[in-house]
Structures are given as structure tokens and as C-alpha cells.
Amino acid sequence: MIDLLNAGERQVAMDCPSPEAKISSLEPSEDHYQQLLQSLKEARSALEEARESAEAANRLKDRFFAVLSHELRTPLTPVLMALAAIEAGPELPPGVRDDIAMIRRNVELESKLIDDLLKHIFNAFEQGNAEAARQFGGLGLGLAISKALVELHGSKICVQSGGAGTGSVFTIELPALEATMENAATGKSAQADARRAPLRLLVVEDHADTATMLAKLLGSAGYSVKTAASAAGALELASREPFDLLVSDIGLPDATGYQLMRQIKERYGTNGIARSGYGMDEDIRKSREAGFSDHLVKPISFAQLDQAIHRLLGCGKQPPLL
DSSP states (O other): OOHHHHHHHHHHHHHOOOHHHHHHHHHOOOHHHHHHHHHHHHHHHHHHHHHHHHHHHHHEEEEEEEHHHHHHHHHHHHHHHHHHHHOOTTTTOOHHHHHHHHHHHHHHHHHHHHHGGGGGGSSHHHHHHHHHHHHHHOOOOOHHHHHHHHHHTEEEEEEEEEEETTOOEEEEEOOEEEEEHHHHHHHHHHHHHTTOOOOOOEEEEOOOHHHHHHHHHHHHHEEEEEEEESSHHHHHHEEEEEEOOEEEEBBBBOOOBBHHHHHHHHHOOOOEEEEOOOOOOHHHHHHHHHHEEEEESSOOOOOHHHHHHHHHHHHHOOOOOO
């Protein structure tokens, strides 16, 4: 009987491994560790690729809207300037003047539509997705009220942003009041004194219609204007005679306006105004770094350009870009 019991115990011991053996069998092997590490690396790599793809798509979207905005703005500039030249004619019949004013208002409206790519932020209580709304709330009434007040003055407000985390720049354009007869006479006298020696402008623009209207309007305003359709042509003119200011488009057939400005600044110390269909923070930064004193976004009215010229040449120094 005892031998039988001993034999049974030995059989049970053989069938049931010890606790130590059980623990040992549960421990992962080196191969298992390596498989886990490889899986983690692959998951991390896939996540990084997805993030980079999303960022690239976002940059591509921003670039698409920037290019679209540029292409839509460029043809509007000569139209606005031509309308300004026609309106300035004293012989224009009243009925035709009203029609021209209507055309100008609608062209300016088209420009406003282009500017308002972020137009929705001016809507009352505008919110983004639900998660963002819970975290930050809506926009409230501040911007909607601002927009209404600005438009009551016959003006416009627009916003530009380089994207999330870069901040926003709000711009309000207000029409200048017409001077009284006495003030107008004083102003004209002061302008005549200031322009006794015509300011010399080098205008670089490869869009023929725009170049023609710029030269016509600036010349009528008392400036001495020379135009060039390329960076090479501008450099040739600058080598033959001095200029007080460079007014250049950024997109030129043989170089960029940035490259031209650097050379003009280095050789002659001349200030410059950049004209571009691109107006994001990055574009303004490039203009600043190239040496431009101001960056105007198309479509540009003659009044805007004239004011920018006076700001630069009237103060005698180069103000910082905002």
C-alpha cells in the first residue's frame, strides 16, 4: 500500500511542475522582447509619417490659397488705378462719373472678398469645432461689432494669419476726409514745396497694364518715374541715374524682387516698397529681410501707394515693417 502511494506521488510530481518551473515558463523570451520593440518602432514610425503628411497637406493648402489670392489680386491693380485716373479727370460727365464709381466699388468689393479668406471670424459668436469651443469659447461680439462700425464709415477691416500659433494681424482702412478750401490750399502749397524737385522713382513691374497705369498716375502726381520690366532692366537704369525710391513687384521674370532689393540697397542705399499678391507674415518677413521698407498687398490703390511713398520719403528714415 505504501509503495502504491509513493508511486502515485511520483506520478503527480511528474505531471505537475514546481512553482519555480511555472514562473520560468511565464517569463517572456528575448525573442519576445525584440518583437515588442520592433512593433513599437513601427508604430512610432507610422505615427510620425502620418503627422508629417498632415503638416505637409496643411502647408500645401496654405500655399494654394496664397497662390490663388495672388493670381486673383494681380489683375485688379491696373483696373483700380485706371479707374482712379479716369475719376481724376475734371471733364468727366456726372453720369459717367457715377458709373465709374460703381465699377470701382465693385472691384474693391472683389478685393475685399479675396482679403476675407478668414472672413468667418467676424461673425457673431462664431465657433470652431465642438472641442475647441468647449476649451476657448466662441468669438463673442467684439469682432462683429468692430466690422459693423468700420463698414458704417465706408471702410473695411481684414485679417491675415500665418496659421495656428502665429497670431493674427488686423488691418482697418479708413477713407481720408476732404480738406476745406483753406486747408486744401495750404496742403497743395506744402506739397508743391515738397515736390519742387520731383522725387525720382524706379518702378519695376512686368505686368504691362499695371506698369503703364503706375507710370501715368505717379507722373501726374508730380513724381519723376522710370519703369523697368525686369530686375536686369532695373539694375541698368539704376547704374545710369540716381533714384530716391524703388517700387518693385516681387514676382519678376528674371529674379525675385527680394534679390533686386538686396542689390539696389547694397549698391546705392536706396529704400524700397514691395508690391505683392502675397501678404502673409512670412511674405512680409522676407520683404523686411531683403531691405524693403514697406510691403503693399495687391490690389493696391494709387492712394495707398502715394501714402506709402510719403511715409518713407517724408520722414527721411526707414521705418520698421509691422
